Amino acid sequence: MSEDPKLNCVGCDTGLPFNEGEKLLVNGQLVEVAGLEEIMEEVRRLKISKRKLVADELLSRAKARQVVPEGSERQYRDALMDEYDRRYLGVM
Numbered sequence: 001m002s003e004d005p006k007l008n009c010v011g012c013d014t015g016l017p018f019n020e021g022e023k024l025l026v027n028g029q030l031v032e033v034a035g036l037e038e039i040m041e042e043v044r045r046l047k048i049s050k051r052k053l054v055a056d057e058l059l060s061r062a063k064a065r066q067v068v069p070e071g072s073e074r075q076y077r078d079a080l081m082d083e084y085d086r087r088y089l090g091v092m
Contacts, residue, residue, distance in 0.1 A: 026072070026079040034065040036083075044088055055081040 024033045033039070039061045048054045058080035059073060068076050 024079050027075040033062055
């Protein structure tokens with residue numbers, strides 16, 4: 001019985017890093033956000049009820065960890081909120 005070569009793929013590379021937890025889709029581009037996991041969890045623990053305030057807090061924490069390009073704050077804010085919803089909307 002011969003082995004399936006697909007099961008022994010050596011050197012296959014999808015081009016994606018192993019840990020996608022720090023990546024965020026901003027304006028159609030995948031960008032790294034330092035501490036994204038921690039940012040999401042810290043804001044979730046605050047139990048903020050208003051979406052605008054959640055989005056503001058997410059952006060504020062992201063900007064404290066890295067530079068958000070000038071003029072891109074709105075796109076980052078929206079992307080952070082989308083990610084937050086994806087992670088916690090069904091949990092809340």
